[in-house]
Amino acid sequence: MSKPHxxxxxxxxxxxxxxxxxxxxxxxxxVRRVMAAHAYRNVRTPIMELTQLFxxxxxxxxxxxxxxxxxxQDRQDKHGDADHLSLRPEGTAGLVRAVAExxxxxxxxxxxxxxxxxxxxxxxxxxxxxxxxxxGAEALGFGGPEVDAEMIxxxxxxxxxxxxxxxxxxxxxLGQPDERRQHRAALIAYxxxxxxxxxxxxxxRLHSNPLRILDTKNPAMQALVEGAPKLIDYLGEAxxxxxxxxxxxxxxxGIEWRINPRLVRGLDYYNLTVFxxxxxSLGAQGTICGGGRYDYLIEQIGGKxxxxxxxxxxxxxxxxxxxxxxxxxxxxxxxxYAVITGADAVAPAMRCLQALRAQGVAVxxxxxxxxxxxxxxxxxxxxxxxDASGARYALIFGADELAAGEVTVKALRxxxxxxxxxxxxxxxxxxxxLKSPADSKH
Ligand code: ATP
Ligand code: MG
Numbered sequence: 001m002s003k004p005h006x007x008x009x010x011x012x013x014x015x016x017x018x019x020x021x022x023x024x025x026x027x028x029x030x031v032r033r034v035m036a037a038h039a040y041r042n043v044r045t046p047i048m049e050l051t052q053l054f055x056x057x058x059x060x061x062x063x064x065x066x067x068x069x070x071x072x073q074d075r076q077d078k079h080g081d082a083d084h085l086s087l088r089p090e091g092t093a094g095l096v097r098a099v100a101e102x103x104x105x106x107x108x109x110x111x112x113x114x115x116x117x118x119x120x121x122x123x124x125x126x127x128x129x130x131x132x133x134x135x136g137a138e139a140l141g142f143g144g145p146e147v148d149a150e151m152i153x154x155x156x157x158x159x160x161x162x163x164x165x166x167x168x169x170x171x172x173x174l175g176q177p178d179e180r181r182q183h184r185a186a187l188i189a190y191x192x193x194x195x196x197x198x199x200x201x202x203x204x205r206l207h208s209n210p211l212r213i214l215d216t217k218n219p220a221m222q223a224l225v226e227g228a229p230k231l232i233d234y235l236g237e238a239x240x241x242x243x244x245x246x247x248x249x250x251x252x253x254g255i256e257w258r259i260n261p262r263l264v265r266g267l268d269y270y271n272l273t274v275f276x277x278x279x280x281s282l283g284a285q286g287t288i289c290g291g292g293r294y295d296y297l298i299e300q301i302g303g304k305x306x307x308x309x310x311x312x313x314x315x316x317x318x319x320x321x322x323x324x325x326x327x328x329x330x331x332x333x334x335x336x337y338a339v340i341t342g343a344d345a346v347a348p349a350m351r352c353l354q355a356l357r358a359q360g361v362a363v364x365x366x367x368x369x370x371x372x373x374x375x376x377x378x379x380x381x382x383x384x385x386x387d388a389s390g391a392r393y394a395l396i397f398g399a400d401e402l403a404a405g406e407v408t409v410k411a412l413r414x415x416x417x418x419x420x421x422x423x424x425x426x427x428x429x430x431x432x433x434l435k436s437p438a439d440s441k442h
Pocket of ligand 2: 063266
């Protein structure tokens with residue numbers, strides 16, 4: 001029989017393994033803490049939705065809907081009908097669907113956040129994957145500029161808590177639909193005058209969604225796009241006032257930003273304030289977080305109209321940035337490693353370990369490395385494992401100790417190998433001496 005070939009993960013979809021997964025858990029922990037500090041509550045929606053939620057919500061003529069979604073037809077039900085489903089390419093549409101479906105805004109606005117995998121069939125490269133993860137924050141049912149500012153400050157608080165310093169904030173206002181219509185006419189006229197410089201995507205979008213052309217990543221079109229009519233020059237009084245109010249709050253909060261008139265975001269649902277946090281440390285994939293106001297989305301997917309604002313950040317990019325910036329993330333290590341010398345010691349040792357764990361001590365138990373009766377291995381090999389585990393103490397369950405109803409606690413790091421005997425009968429009495437002094441950053 002030939003050896004079965006090794007099955008690999010799907011291109012652009014990554015396994016998240018130790019020790020890296022500890023960095024993910026740490027980031028998630030910080031996210032939860034910062035969200036709680038701002039009174040944002042967690043929401044979990046399905047990873048799949050009806051395709052039409054995204055085509056209607058994100059816009060037909062967007063990169064995501066045109067070419068990046070994983071969509072398929074479900075099996076037929078007993079009536080012969082089959083749903084068109086998509087893996088979610090982003091989190092806002094699903095969250096908004098859930099808010100509308102469950103009438104979550106019945107007693108006022110809600111501040112919500114989510115965290116989870118998203119799927120886009122893009123060309124995999126550094127900072128760009130086919131399964132990636134987002135943290136998103138959304139405030140629904142609030143129309144004022146103070147919540148736009150709160151959103152931005154929330155992201156800034158997250159950068160601070162994570163220890164990220166290399167970021168800049170770009171802001172723009174997309175105004176309201178009628179203002180966009182006027183700008184759109186001017187934009188079409190401008191691009192029509194320069195037809196020959198448009199790439200294929202742009203030519204296709206010229207009449208369906210010219211604003212999207214401004215979002216192009218084609219270097220050859222940058223100069224053309226630079227000279228295009230700016231939406232910001234078409235804002236009416238109310239839109240200008242809203243934008244000014246957001247900036248006044250940011251200013252008072254000591255936040256710096258720069259206005260980027262070309263910032264239109266990749267999705268159709270935005271209006272008024274849009275923003276991105278960008279870093280210089282990650283090369284081409286420098287946008288770590290993007291968002292804005294989307295006052296018409298709820299209505300668009302069939303809910304009761306309500307204003308909303310939100311952002312999403314890319315977890316992979318933020319983790320990469322943490323690495324680039326050399327941020328130290330606490331690495332998990334057990335407090336103690338249990339060295340167990342004989343088969344007789346296993347049961348009493350495990351009893352003791354469970355009691356210690358119940359007191360909040362993290363303990364790793366030595367276990368037989370191989371199959372069958374090969375045993376636990378020599379003292380020496382067990383101590384090697386104990387060292388590698390990062391534990392500060394070894395708990396030695398040997399024949400001597402057992403006979404005396406005790407366990408030896410040996411300091412592995414500081415304390416130069418000092419050891420004491422402790423009673424097996426009452427682990428709660430000495431558990432405290434094993435715990436790490438400062439429960440690190442967690
Ligand atoms: P980009 O311009 O880089 O394609 P985007 O505008 O498509 O980003 P959003 O839809 O705003 O991105 O998603 C919010 C964040 O999610 C991005 O700022 C980025 O950090 C992250 N992100 C988006 N697509 C990917 C991907 N394919 N792989 C990893 N992270 C991604
Ligand atoms: Mg994109």
